[in-house]
Amino acid sequence: MKPRTVKPFEIISQEGLARATLLHTPHGTVETPAFMPVGTYGAVKTLSPEDLKAVGTQVVLGNTYHLYLRPGLEVLEKLGGLHPLMHWDGPILTDSGGFQVFSLARLKTVTDDGVLFQSHLNGDTILLTPELSAHIQQVIGSDIAMVLDECVALPNSLGTLKQSVERSVVWARKFLEFPRKEGQLIFGIIQGGTNFDLRKQSLEQTSALPIDGIAIGGLSVGEPTSAMLETLEFLAPQMPNEFPHYLMGVGTPRDLMEAVRLGVDLFDCVLPTRCARNGGLLTDLGLLNIRNSVHRLDAEPLDRQCDCECCRHYSRAYLRHLFQTKEILGLRLATLHNLQYTHRFMQQMRQAIKCGMFSKFYHEHKEQLAIAYPNREPGEMVCS
């Protein structure tokens, strides 16, 4: 292996726990705090890579479970991995496949070897092991791979949570023993639900592993917002400062800001893109439902302050009309807006941290965002 000439992770500026960092990957550097749109099957739904660059996307998340099923390893290998396949030359992070197995697949049997399940597409029986997850992510050629973890929905029993913590560290060790792909970063994942003891145990075991970054899994999976924030308040300050911190499956502008305050650098969530396709548009005042008849005759853009393609060129009346008539252009314009909104928000927080103004930014936005994006109730999923 060549010696590393650049450290893969640099903290540029820090204010309290909040950090502005540079995360170097084989396909370029990510300026954090950063949001990663979800490109399940090797495409962020409705958008091309050029669209992603236009809205400010730096790094795309690919789903290992989905890509393993379709197009499958043979196609990925033949085409040279996901970067050339999807024509995206920036960084890619892949999840481990675990979360999708637990949420989508049928007839699961979980052991220390891995998880045996039936594909949700055709019923094929598949054994996803830590080693297979590592192999798939290497064939995909992601810049950042995630260890295989066992993610359980909330609420759940203490026994189940404890088992998921223990099994996740067993799997993580096996994953990390698999021969590495040069340059690929590997992040570990902390589990433990909203139980502080389990979170502490998982954090200690995970951060002792030979990893390049650390992620918080098992949040935003059905628990109320307050429980998520309390767990973050407890856990995030204890995370080793020298690692990149990644909060999986978050989220709303409010959750993003709360987590950045606690030192989280990276996020992914289907919220901006999935809400967009349902006509839910991110604004400072909350999710705006463009299907609402109040917008029928409205010649104003969605958001006067926004410089995305959607807000520069189209009226609310037209956007509503596109949704009423099920025009695909509407889905794309809404997605462009929601991603540009989210990326701009991250960029504003980064700028604030660099200027030592994050605390001010936080207090200026806290109250309004709590009203705009109210607490989720137990069992309520994000933008479901």
Next chain:
Amino acid sequence: MKPRTVKPFEIISQEGLARATLLHTPHGTVETPAFMPVGTYGAVKTLSPEDLKAVGTQVVLGNTYHLYLRPGLEVLEKLGGLHPLMHWDGPILTDSGGFQVFSLARLKTVTDDGVLFQSHLNGDTILLTPELSAHIQQVIGSDIAMVLDECVALPNSLGTLKQSVERSVVWARKFLEFPRKEGQLIFGIIQGGTNFDLRKQSLEQTSALPIDGIAIGGLSVGEPTSAMLETLEFLAPQMPNEFPHYLMGVGTPRDLMEAVRLGVDLFDCVLPTRCARNGGLLTDLGLLNIRNSVHRLDAEPLDRQCDCECCRHYSRAYLRHLFQTKEILGLRLATLHNLQYTHRFMQQMRQAIKCGMFSKFYHEHKEQLAIAYPNREPGEMVCS
């Protein structure tokens, strides 16, 4: 009314019957032969106006029937017409609404006053008169309006065809008596199915009207390709040379070339866009079905000769994968390709006419295109 300073229609070059022309409209000049993509509800499905310009679209067709139902006249009036609503600053042609009433609506009663029907969306009873069609097209603000005609499917009885010819001319007169919108061009429509006598009668009556262009309606509506071409061979050479000639609902590269040879200047068809959304991609060798498993591992672009976004950036393997996984990006890339392919083909014919090389072009392509786009059988619809 201001005197016209530029003639609305200029023939730049002619070779046999084939012409290269300039059609001047309030929103710019169309270089013909030209193909108009169909933007039913004020959007060419999956594409933005910037996309349309990138693939070479000069003029967009809007559907009067659809736009009258949604967003409706109140929204169109409030937003200042379709151009600002959809953010397209180029020419727009609107059909009369007649074809959609006959193909989509229920419980139709046709009289010399108009057609009484029930909306296919909500069952509302609507009386579409020639005057209402003219009014809607003025509110839409199209550059080119079409007179209301009665279009009947083929095959049909001589009596029905005869009645549609007679009623169409009655409606056209009423339409043309409605006060004009300054600058808006109005085209008449010839009916008569594949009956030569009726076509001749309709042509004579229509071309005597105070119109700015003349269209052939009632073809590509279920008749076999041979019958369509025979009717065109009979009819097109008799059309007054000084009018723009528009063949409605056509079509395939082969049909486009045959009609250009006979002096047709303008075309519209859902074929390139609808086929694209079904995975049917236009190539010189015919429609390629990208879902076919033969493309699974194919790293080649769809068409090496094509410089569209789809062919520049993506492999057949990826495009197939997008269709397999129902990714919207696939629909958009396929649409971009099919439109750019069609516009480039029209541009090549225009260039050939201007150089006196159209006859050579025609004979070089005739045989290959007849194989690539074989005859349709009776009742077979284009890309259904």
